Amino acid sequence: MIKSHSKKLFFTVLALHMYSSAFHSVHAQEKPSTVYAEKGYLTFDQKPLGSLEKPLVLRTYVPSGGVSHKYVLPNHSQGSNSPRYSAGSGKESTKEYEPIDGVPATIAVNLGKTLSYVWDTTECRLLYAWTDGFLDMQNYWGGRASGQRKRFGYVPKLYGFVFYKAQGVHPLRINEKSIAEIGSPKYVGYSLGKDRLPSYEFKSGKHSISVKVSPGPSTQTLRLDFTSTSNENLDFKSPNTQIKQIQKKPGRLSIEIRPNAGERLSSDEPKVVIKKPTLEIGKKLYTSLGCIACHSLDGGKNHGPTLKGVYGAKREFLSAQPLTVDEAYIRESIQKPMAKTVKGYLAGMMPLYKLQEAEYESLILFIKSVR
Ligand code: HEC
Numbered sequence: 001m002i003k004s005h006s007k008k009l010f011f012t013v014l015a016l017h018m019y020s021s022a023f024h025s026v027h028a029q030e031k032p033s034t035v036y037a038e039k040g041y042l043t044f045d046q047k048p049l050g051s052l053e054k055p056l057v058l059r060t061y062v063p064s065g066g067v068s069h070k071y072v073l074p075n076h077s078q079g080s081n082s083p084r085y086s087a088g089s090g091k092e093s094t095k096e097y098e099p100i101d102g103v104p105a106t107i108a109v110n111l112g113k114t115l116s117y118v119w120d121t122t123e124c125r126l127l128y129a130w131t132d133g134f135l136d137m138q139n140y141w142g143g144r145a146s147g148q149r150k151r152f153g154y155v156p157k158l159y160g161f162v163f164y165k166a167q168g169v170h171p172l173r174i175n176e177k178s179i180a181e182i183g184s185p186k187y188v189g190y191s192l193g194k195d196r197l198p199s200y201e202f203k204s205g206k207h208s209i210s211v212k213v214s215p216g217p218s219t220q221t222l223r224l225d226f227t228s229t230s231n232e233n234l235d236f237k238s239p240n241t242q243i244k245q246i247q248k249k250p251g252r253l254s255i256e257i258r259p260n261a262g263e264r265l266s267s268d269e270p271k272v273v274i275k276k277p278t279l280e281i282g283k284k285l286y287t288s289l290g291c292i293a294c295h296s297l298d299g300g301k302n303h304g305p306t307l308k309g310v311y312g313a314k315r316e317f318l319s320a321q322p323l324t325v326d327e328a329y330i331r332e333s334i335q336k337p338m339a340k341t342v343k344g345y346l347a348g349m350m351p352l353y354k355l356q357e358a359e360y361e362s363l364i365l366f367i368k369s370v371r
Contacts, residue, residue: 046138047159050110052215055196057109061102061140061155062118065128065165072166075122075184076103102155103127107190109198110134115215116160117222124185124202125170126213128261129222132288133160163220163259163290163351164241171238172209172226178237179204199225207232216256220290226253240348242294242303258303259290262353274358282366285359294350297370304350305342311368316343330364 050056069078079099083092103120106127110116117129135156170179179185188201188208199212208229216223223246226234231250236243242258274281286292294304311330316322318341323329332339337350355363 046141046143047134047136048110049112049134051112052114053196055109055111055192055198056134057107057190057198058135058137060106060108060135060137061104062106062108062127062135063155063158064101064103065118065158065162067127067166068168071168072125072127073103073120073123074169074180097152100152100155107198107200108135108156109213111197111215114219115222117164117213119198119200119213121187121200123170124179124187124200124204124209125166125172126164126222126224127166128162129164130158130160130162130265131220131290132264133158135159158265160265161289162261162263162265164222164257165261166238167241167260168237168239171236171241172211173235173237174204174207174209174228174232176233176235182207218290218293219287220259220293222257224253224255224257226255227251242346242349258293258349259351260349262289262351264354274356274362277358277361277365279362279365279369281359282362282364285355285363286366289353289355291363304345307367308370310370315340317341318343318347327364327368330367331360334360334363 048056048058064073067073069076081096081098084095084097085092103118103122105121107119107121108116109119113133114131115129116131116134118127119125120127136159137156140154140156170185172179174182183205186203188203190198190200192198193212195214197212197214199210201208201210203209210227212225214223214225215221224236226236228234228251233250234248234253236253236255241260244256244258246254246256248254291307294302296302296306297308299306299308310325313325314322315325315329320340329340333350334353334355337352338348341347
């Protein structure tokens with residue numbers, strides 16, 4: 001049952017890719033678009049979206065997202081510049097092509113506006129996750145009417161708000177050893193569960209592992225359920241990433257991941273420029289940027305300090321002089337969280353947020369109001 005499900009999906013996606021290349025190389029006489037569209041295989045939407053009930057699963061190139069090549073992508077080869085060559089003159093130019101900033105053969109999944117993520121089938125790990133959008137496939141699939149697929153830049157554009165990025169070597173540890181030490185992971189395939197969420201299967205050394213990726217309990221959190229065929233001890237360790245263990249048994253591990261990044265990426269949707277900071281905007285940002293995942297507003301302790309009554313309160317730090325919380329300190333905390341670490345909390349947990357000026361100011365207005 002499950003297997004055939006995944007096969008179907010895979011072939012749908014494959015059909016899509018085959019279609020797009022056939023369409024652009026051969027000027028088909030009979031419009032294949034109508035044939036495929038009638039059969040319901042095709043979407044012309046270059047910004048496709050799935051939903052929680054109907055996840056969209058695409059096998060595709062994706063941007064590297066700035067993750068570390070050395071630690072996160074060690075099994076991908078790294079390109080180097082190559083000379084430009086003109087077929088007309090037969091000459092090489094002094095200009096060079098830079099390698100494409102893309103990761104091939106990933107699986108990009110969208111569950112609607114609230115969650116998208118990329119799982120890499122070479123490294124067999126999650127690369128990054130984001131909200132507020134998915135991928136703009138124009139570069140890859142081409143334009144609607146006349147193609148215009150980009151020849152060398154065929155990496156879809158990621159748009160939305162990235163809240164998680166893979167850090168360090170492969171985070172899964174079996175009996176205290178990282179997959180990075182056990183042996184290059186080998187992707188086996190994915191299957192869809194009853195809830196239609198994908199689980200990915202891979203091998204490393206003698207271990208067969210499966211991981212299911214689902215939305216976490218609040219926005220901008222993720223849940224990962226690992227299973228391995230033998231009863232090994234599983235752990236998940238990643239630098240600068242806050243992990244909450246939900247369940248652990250021999251051969252099983254369930255965790256939740258908190259945000260460790262905060263970056264709104266290129267989007268060709270009109271950028272909303274905020275002219276005047278307001279408390280209301282701050283309140284909205286507080287939820288949409290995921291601050292709430294770590295900072296309660298009611299005094300409850302969480303991964304970060306509660307922000308109730310923080311304005312004007314005294315703070316002590318790991319290695320900085322104590323101070324009374326003012327606007328400058330709140331701004332620094334959001335813009336450069338590494339500058340000071342509140343005593344009793346972990347350094348490097350709080351993501352760095354790249355925002356518009358008025359967004360910082362709106363957040364400050366809101367945080368000041370939480371008494
Ligand atoms: C992954 C968890 C996490 C997220 C998400 C997060 N923070 Fe933090 N934040 C922390 C931690 C941990 C600290 C304390 C350690 C430190 O100072 O770096 C902190 C510290 C702070 C402080 C200083 C608080 C104090 O009591 O001195 C402020 C202000 C703050 N964060 C605001 C924000 C805002 C605004 C957002 C959303 C835009 C946000 N944080 C998102 C984890 C998080």
